[in-house]
Amino acid sequence: MGILIFWDEDVPEGLQQPFVRMVSHTLDMPASAQPNGMMLRGFDRSRNQNDASRILGDMQDIYTRRAGCEEAVLLVTGKDLYIRGRDFVFGLARPGVKVSVVSTARLDNRWYGRQQSDEDLMDRLVKEGCHELCHCMGLDHCENPECIMYYPQTLDELDRKKKTLCPECRQYLNLYRFSD
Numbered sequence: 001m002g003i004l005i006f007w008d009e010d011v012p013e014g015l016q017q018p019f020v021r022m023v024s025h026t027l028d029m030p031a032s033a034q035p036n037g038m039m040l041r042g043f044d045r046s047r048n049q050n051d052a053s054r055i056l057g058d059m060q061d062i063y064t065r066r067a068g069c070e071e072a073v074l075l076v077t078g079k080d081l082y083i084r085g086r087d088f089v090f091g092l093a094r095p096g097v098k099v100s101v102v103s104t105a106r107l108d109n110r111w112y113g114r115q116q117s118d119e120d121l122m123d124r125l126v127k128e129g130c131h132e133l134c135h136c137m138g139l140d141h142c143e144n145p146e147c148i149m150y151y152p153q154t155l156d157e158l159d160r161k162k163k164t165l166c167p168e169c170r171q172y173l174n175l176y177r178f179s180d
């Protein structure tokens, strides 16, 4: 089992290598990255956001159905994402087919009028990228506020999380890893 990351052109280039390394380390799985070649559809002009469900639908079609990809796939984009019924999402996953997406838009200090920091952005991106990838591998939300699988409603809640899984979630991930 491995992880395949697609990097959209609107995300800063320099973050890609450290991100791949940290995701691989955090989930203890091989991970690789390549530039995203897929057009991101589902743009809503009035919201200035992309529909994350639509993006996952296209990813499922391209990577799972047509290419027969067996790895867990994560797309990293700079575009702000929403799903129907919610103002925004940091990311979204479709567990059964192992595709997921995460947006850097609201993980960046500048979104909140604060000073830009690569360190803050990387910290949050690793947490949320791993969170969505773990959904791909069958993990649900966790009630431990420090666990990667905790579902943060705000940036503060996201920042309170650690870049690790709690023991129960780690055990579940290990079960998954050795199941195939």
Ligand SMILES: [Zn+2]
Binding pocket: 131, 135, 141, 151
């Ligand atoms: Zn989640």
Ligand SMILES: [Zn+2]
Binding pocket: 142, 143, 144, 147, 148, 149, 150, 165, 166, 167, 168, 169, 170
């Ligand atoms: Zn947990």
